[in-house]
Every structure is written in C-alpha cells, then in structure tokens.
Amino acid sequence: MKKVSAAGGTPAVNEHEAALATPFVRCLTRLIRAQDAYGRQDGASDVELLANYIVTEEQRRQIPIIGDPDPDMMLRLNIFYTAVGLTIEARTGLAASPAMMISHEGFGRVLLTTGRLVVFSKTVRDVHRFGFATLPKLAEAGAKLVDDAIAAIEAYPEVARA
Amino acid sequence: MKKVSAAGGTPAVNEHEAALATPFVRCLTRLIRAQDAYGRQDGASDVELLANYIVTEEQRRQIPIIGDPDPDMMLRLNIFYTAVGLTIEARTGLAASPAMMISHEGFGRVLLTTGRLVVFSKTVRDVHRFGFATLPKLAEAGAKLVDDAIAAIEAYPEVARA
Numbered sequence: 001m002k003k004v005s006a007a008g009g010t011p012a013v014n015e016h017e018a019a020l021a022t023p024f025v026r027c028l029t030r031l032i033r034a035q036d037a038y039g040r041q042d043g044a045s046d047v048e049l050l051a052n053y054i055v056t057e058e059q060r061r062q063i064p065i066i067g068d069p070d071p072d073m074m075l076r077l078n079i080f081y082t083a084v085g086l087t088i089e090a091r092t093g094l095a096a097s098p099a100m101m102i103s104h105e106g107f108g109r110v111l112l113t114t115g116r117l118v119v120f121s122k123t124v125r126d127v128h129r130f131g132f133a134t135l136p137k138l139a140e141a142g143a144k145l146v147d148d149a150i151a152a153i154e155a156y157p158e159v160a161r162a
Numbered sequence: 163m164k165k166v167s168a169a170g171g172t173p174a175v176n177e178h179e180a181a182l183a184t185p186f187v188r189c190l191t192r193l194i195r196a197q198d199a200y201g202r203q204d205g206a207s208d209v210e211l212l213a214n215y216i217v218t219e220e221q222r223r224q225i226p227i228i229g230d231p232d233p234d235m236m237l238r239l240n241i242f243y244t245a246v247g248l249t250i251e252a253r254t255g256l257a258a259s260p261a262m263m264i265s266h267e268g269f270g271r272v273l274l275t276t277g278r279l280v281v282f283s284k285t286v287r288d289v290h291r292f293g294f295a296t297l298p299k300l301a302e303a304g305a306k307l308v309d310d311a312i313a314a315i316e317a318y319p320e321v322a323r324a
Contacts, residue, residue: 099261099273111261111273116314117321118278152278159279159321 019135020046023090024142028053028083035079052076053138055131069106069128077102077110077130084145085112088119091146092153094160096120102127112149116162119149181297182208185252186304190215190245197241214238215300217293231268231290239264239272239292242304247274249308250281254315256322258282264289274311278324281311 019025029046036042041049053076055063078100085096094114102108106127112120124130132138153160181187191208198204203211215238217225240262247258256276264270268289274282286292294300315322 097271099263099271101261101263109259109261111275113273113275113280113283116280116283116318118275118280121275121278156278156318156321156324159318162318 015136016047019139022139022143024083024087024146025050025135025139027086027090028080028142031079031083031086035075047135050135050138053080053131054133054135055129056133060129060131063129065106065126065128068104069102073127073130074100074102077124077127080130080142081110081112084120084142084149087142087146088112088114088149088153092150092160094153096149114149114153114160117152117156117160119152119160120145177298178209181301184301184305186245186249186308187212187297187301189249189252190242190304193241193245193248197237209297212297212300215242215293216295216297217291218295222291222293225291227268227288227290230266231264235290235292236262236264239286239289242292243272243274246282246304246307246311249304250274250276250311250315253308254312254322256315258311276311276315276322279314279318279322281314281322282307 020029025046029049032049033041052072078098081098081100085098088094088096092114096112096114096119099111099113100108101110102124107125108123108127110120110122110124111118132141182191187208191211194211195203214234240260243260243262247260250256250258254276258274258276258281261273261275262270263272264286269287270285270289272282272284272286273280294303
C-alpha cells in the first residue's frame, strides 16, 4: 500500500487523506483501536485498521452469503454503527444508541435512537458482504448517516430529548 | 389445575378468566399457537400455553442466572414483546416492531418503535428469569406496556407516522 506523509500527493491520495480526517472516520478508527484489547494492531496505520471495511465489487461477489456471518463481521458492523452514534453525539450532545437485530443468516434491522426518536432505521441483508468500495466512499456513507440523523433530531427536537 | 366453564367460580378463578380474555393475553396465546409449528400443543388450553410465562417468586430464585439463557427463553421473550406490538397495532392501526438486543449473558435492551417514535424502551437483565407471578399479573403488565405506548403515540402523533 502506497503511503504519503505530506499533502503533496496525487488527487486520489489527497482524497484518501481527506477521508481519514473526517470526524466519522476518526471516530471509527478510534473505536477499532479501542476494541483491539491485546494490542495486535498497535503498529497499524489508520488505513490498515480500516482495511476490513473496504470491499471492492469483485471481492463482494466472491464472499459467499451462505452460512452464518462470522462474529468478526458482526463486531465490524456494530463498531460502524457505534461510530455513527458517537459522531452524532459529538455534534449534538445527545447520545445515539445503536440496536442491531441480525438473524444468524445475516438479515435484520439496525436502529439508532436518541431519546424517543428513531434517528436511523435500516433493514440490512447480506451482512456477510458489508463494506465499501473505497475509503472515501466509507467516509461519505458514514457522514451521510450522521447528517440524516441530525436532520431528524432538528426536525423533532423535543422527541429526541424525551 | 382447576377448571371452570361458567362465570360462577370463585373470585380468583374469575380473575383468571378475565385475564385470559384481555386483548393482550388473547394475542399472546395466538402467537404461542402460531409458533407451535409441529402442533405439539394443539390440545393445550390457553392456561397451559401460558404456563411458561408464570414464574413464582420461589421458582425465580431457583433459576440460575449463570450461563446463557436458552433459545426457548429468548423466543418466549420475543413472543411477549411481539404480542405487545400487535396489540398496539390493533388499537392504533400503527405497526409497532420490536427490536431486542440481548447479550448471550441475558442482559440487553428491548425497543418497540412505531414510525420514528420509540414507544417502549427497556434495559433488561436476568432474562433467564423472565416471567410473572400470576396470570392476572402477566395480563396487567402487558396491558400497561400497551397503554404506555399508546400514550406516547398520542403525545407525538406525527413522529409515530413519520
């Protein structure tokens, strides 16, 4: 994997650096480090930590969706939505707790709630293949979830505080 | 177990019959019958179907909370909250979907949502011991959850329909 230290890289590299610097991705890498209880990845760069979230179209096709999603996958999904929740909290001061109900077959529902408000609700399927084509796409997806949730909180402020 | 066919029983028996006739308990027994896919309990009375939900104080104390709650227990909990959701739907016309996140240790969170509104949210623990001392207490607990949820829907009607 190519590395750059200064800001003078190619546009693609700069896009990478910009994605790493977004509040959502910073929160996500912090959480990944936090759950690495044995320090196996102490020396890993942010890009290396996030590698499991990057799944290209071709890789996706090769992941079987037969059989149960493995526990690592479920933890990865949990960390992703927890990072969304924490970024919402950092911006609004309101805790957003994730609730995931995923069947052993990788189908289910993910919710984020703030007070009495559901700020995010999604039916998920093929959890086995959860991932994003590129790092900027990961950053964009996370930021969009955060923005949508904050829009919901602004639309129903008293419910979010109930 | 004593049985009465007419309304002329003792007060305790009448209380029992009244509990069985409440919308929540009727919905709960219907769901228990529905998940009995092999018809093992086709001949069972409603009281017999609900027997697993009745846990006396002494029985509670004897149930160990060490180890994982068994899948039957989790199904029982799920059916209980689904019955709450369906009773809410019958009264308001709004679907209330349960979401349960219970760790393998029997600790977790149960949510019921309607549109963007969280109509019920509870931290549960010692799921192993889930149950009610008597049938009327089961009926009462279910009815209270339904009433509280409907009060929330009436307080925030537009969020419940969002």
